[in-house]
Amino acid sequence: MPSQQLASKPVDQLNEEEATSELARLAKEIAFHNERYHTEDAPLISDAEYDALRRRNLAIEQRFPGLVREDSPSKQVGAAVSEKFRKVVHAVPMGSLDNAFADQDVTDFVARVRRFLRLDGEKELAFTAEPKIDGLSLSLRYEHGRLVKAATRGDGQVGEDVTANARTVAEIPNVLSGDFPDILEVRGEVYMRTADFAELNRRNAKAGKQIFANPRNSAAGSLRQLDTSITASRPLRFFAYAWGEISKMPADTQMGMVEAFASYGFHTNPLMKLFTDVEGLLAHYHFIEENRATLGYDIDGVVYKVNRLDLQARLGYVSRTPRWAIAHKFPAEKAMTILNGIDIQVGRTGALTPVARLQPVTVGGVVVVNATLHNAEEIERLGVMIGDTVIVQRAGDVIPQILGYVPDKRPEDAKPFHFPTVCPCELKTPIVRDATAGGAEGVVRRCSGEFACPFQRIEHLRHFVSRRAFDIEGLGEKQIEFFFTDPDLPVKSPADIFTLARRDAENQIKLKEKDGYGDVSVGKLFAAIEDRRRIGLDRMIYSLGIRHVGERTAVTFARAYGNWQAFHDAALAIAGGDEHARAEMDALEDIGDAAIDAVARYFAEEHNRKLVEELAAEIDVIDAERPKTDSPVAGKTIVFTGALERMSRDEAKAMAEKLGAKVAGSVSKKTDLVVAGPGAGSKLKQATELGIEVIDENAWFERVGGAA
Numbered sequence: 001m002p003s004q005q006l007a008s009k010p011v012d013q014l015n016e017e018e019a020t021s022e023l024a025r026l027a028k029e030i031a032f033h034n035e036r037y038h039t040e041d042a043p044l045i046s047d048a049e050y051d052a053l054r055r056r057n058l059a060i061e062q063r064f065p066g067l068v069r070e071d072s073p074s075k076q077v078g079a080a081v082s083e084k085f086r087k088v089v090h091a092v093p094m095g096s097l098d099n100a101f102a103d104q105d106v107t108d109f110v111a112r113v114r115r116f117l118r119l120d121g122e123k124e125l126a127f128t129a130e131p132k133i134d135g136l137s138l139s140l141r142y143e144h145g146r147l148v149k150a151a152t153r154g155d156g157q158v159g160e161d162v163t164a165n166a167r168t169v170a171e172i173p174n175v176l177s178g179d180f181p182d183i184l185e186v187r188g189e190v191y192m193r194t195a196d197f198a199e200l201n202r203r204n205a206k207a208g209k210q211i212f213a214n215p216r217n218s219a220a221g222s223l224r225q226l227d228t229s230i231t232a233s234r235p236l237r238f239f240a241y242a243w244g245e246i247s248k249m250p251a252d253t254q255m256g257m258v259e260a261f262a263s264y265g266f267h268t269n270p271l272m273k274l275f276t277d278v279e280g281l282l283a284h285y286h287f288i289e290e291n292r293a294t295l296g297y298d299i300d301g302v303v304y305k306v307n308r309l310d311l312q313a314r315l316g317y318v319s320r321t322p323r324w325a326i327a328h329k330f331p332a333e334k335a336m337t338i339l340n341g342i343d344i345q346v347g348r349t350g351a352l353t354p355v356a357r358l359q360p361v362t363v364g365g366v367v368v369v370n371a372t373l374h375n376a377e378e379i380e381r382l383g384v385m386i387g388d389t390v391i392v393q394r395a396g397d398v399i400p401q402i403l404g405y406v407p408d409k410r411p412e413d414a415k416p417f418h419f420p421t422v423c424p425c426e427l428k429t430p431i432v433r434d435a436t437a438g439g440a441e442g443v444v445r446r447c448s449g450e451f452a453c454p455f456q457r458i459e460h461l462r463h464f465v466s467r468r469a470f471d472i473e474g475l476g477e478k479q480i481e482f483f484f485t486d487p488d489l490p491v492k493s494p495a496d497i498f499t500l501a502r503r504d505a506e507n508q509i510k511l512k513e514k515d516g517y518g519d520v521s522v523g524k525l526f527a528a529i530e531d532r533r534r535i536g537l538d539r540m541i542y543s544l545g546i547r548h549v550g551e552r553t554a555v556t557f558a559r560a561y562g563n564w565q566a567f568h569d570a571a572l573a574i575a576g577g578d579e580h581a582r583a584e585m586d587a588l589e590d591i592g593d594a595a596i597d598a599v600a601r602y603f604a605e606e607h608n609r610k611l612v613e614e615l616a617a618e619i620d621v622i623d624a625e626r627p628k629t630d631s632p633v634a635g636k637t638i639v640f641t642g643a644l645e646r647m648s649r650d651e652a653k654a655m656a657e658k659l660g661a662k663v664a665g666s667v668s669k670k671t672d673l674v675v676a677g678p679g680a681g682s683k684l685k686q687a688t689e690l691g692i693e694v695i696d697e698n699a700w701f702e703r704v705g706g707a708a
């Protein structure tokens with residue numbers, strides 16, 4: 001059959017041979033359009049036509065799972081189409097900021113930076129201070145002065161392509177002015193002024209259209225519109241304050257960069273100022289806080305950044321958070337409401353958390369209906385009863401908290417709350433209390449059912465698909481609940497997610513026939529799942545939901561072990577009591593007994609081992625990125641000992657890790673190099689005995705000088 005005719009033949013009528021040639025054609029065609037779209041920014045087909053190609057590819061793969069090609073578009077990360085927008089892989093990841101709340105946190109931050117850089121008290125160190133705009137961050141890529149791509153932050157690595165929308169925003173230049181670099185990624189915040197937001201809501205209310213909760217939601221909703229004429233009609237604005245890839249840096253300070261952005265035609269914030277001491281930063285913070293209401297746009301704090309870019313580079317990042325910046329948040333907002341009841345929530349680790357059910361109340365522009373009460377002791381400490389009028393506080397994205405109740409408003413029929421003694425799950429397992437380090441009863445009450453407790457299982461699955469874990473589009477909390485109890489396509493463990501499409505193909509009752517699903521949404525869901533068959537090692541480790549293994553620990557493990565097999569082997573060995581494997585994990589920086597014990601406990605469980613194996617069989621774990629593998633110390637295990645004079649211990653460690661080396665806390669046969677300063681003692685002695693190479697700090701800089 002001629003290929004043209006084959007291309008329009010319904011999938012269910014294709015034979016195996018035809019399916020093979022269709023899959024080959026689609027792989028080529030989709031790759032071609034990806035290239036046109038992502039690299040050349042000149043798509044030849046509409047988004048709908050592109051979607052149709054991918055859907056056809058997927059439908060054929062579902063009918064003929066044995067024919068899935070190595071280069072199948074469904075396996076490619078980042079080329080997937082989200083429900084609405086195509087994805088963009090950021091050339092330089094978009095990070096996020098650490099938070100400071102009290103003045104002391106800012107003092108600590110400045111001291112930390114100074115210590116890291118080994119600056120003595122005399123040396124001047126300048127910081128910028130500027131408002132933290134409460135909008136959504138956007139990365140704008142210009143090539144030869146023309147806007148070629150606009151992408152939202154997404155998960156920091158992959159964002160959504162909103163180029164067509166950004167082009168309609170008046171404050172985002174389509175063409176740059178002045179003396180700009182050839183490649184320039186400007187980053188900043190899209191926001192809406194409060195008056196414009198109120199006016200938009202007023203107009204929308206009159207027309208029976210969507211009402212937004214606050215200017216930030218309104219800005220996000222307005223930018224992410226498939227119909228760009230809607231975006232164009234919304235009063236969006238943009239402040240430039242950061243950057244991604246740049247072919248030639250126009251300045252060597254933060255302030256200089258922002259001034260350069262202004263010269264290219266961007267709006268920059270007029271309240272950005274330079275200071276050389278903590279007092280100056282704090283005074284500016286309080287000034288901005290006092291004048292917050294008069295700015296005309298929402299801000300949620302003040303951001304401080306080290307001004308010199310060479311120092312920023314030395315300070316670097318911890319995960320995706322810069323050491324050279326911090327967000328000083330404004331105090332949380334408060335409101336009063338009624339406590340209607342207290343429910344018990346069972347977490348992933350079985351911990352039981354009392355959750356306050358509140359009469360809905362708006363706190364700082366967001367409607368709050370739940371607040372955490374932490375534990376039974378907290379309820380007792382607060383002295384709250386059901387029916388009380390309580391004070392609720394909300395700070396940033398943190399779960400709202402209850403600060404106390406108003407005694408005068410306590411109704412006569414207020415009821416005390418009694419913490420249950422058995423898990424609210426159907427097993428009614430007894431509740432156990434964690435022991436504290438001293439062996440006393442801790443405050444955390446836990447269901448002893450572990451994986452047999454359906455609440456814990458479902459929480460594990462929720463964690464598994466969460467944004468920082470597998471992040472499967474169209475498979476959020478709600479859908480996990482649906483599949484967990486669905487009789488036709490049950491998902492009881494992570495591997496079940498990856499067999500959904502296969503099982504659905506074999507089932508009599510199809511997912512697309514179920515409430516809330518149709519041809520398109522099922523296709524999208526299965527495509528999103530396919531996209532996640534390839535996953536980074538750190539995400540894989542994090543997604544298992546092992547206690548004490550958060551994102552940072554997962555990154556440390558990923559960097560240290562490099563690939564899934566090595567991590568898995570080590571974890572099994574530790575679970576089996578292998579002291580050597582344990583010592584190796586223990587030598588990793590920032591990994592302590594709590595995490596190691598948790599890994600051991602997790603992998604000692606037959607059930608967990610099976611779960612992990614089944615999952616690993618379904619997916620492809622990408623080896624961890626080893627930064628700078630061509631550096632002279634890449635892959636080497638290094639120990640720093642004694643006093644260092646040109647850099648702090650933290651900086652030495654960060655530098656070595658950036659160059660692909662592993663930094664260990666103690667000397668062993670596995671150590672490749674010891675950098676010893678004055679006063680080095682037992683570690684130096686051990687190194688000499690073991691015949692390990694020892695160099696001093698100057699020799700270290702000579703060795704890595706070009707690479708650092």
Ligand code: IVH
Pocket residue numbers: 094095096097098130131132133134135136137153188189241242303320321322325327
């Ligand atoms: S600097 C490496 N400056 O805050 C990150 N961020 O958690 C550098 N934001 O997602 C960001 N105003 O959307 C920076 N003046 C400002 C900001 C700002 C708002 C947002 C930004 C980012 C988040 C950081």
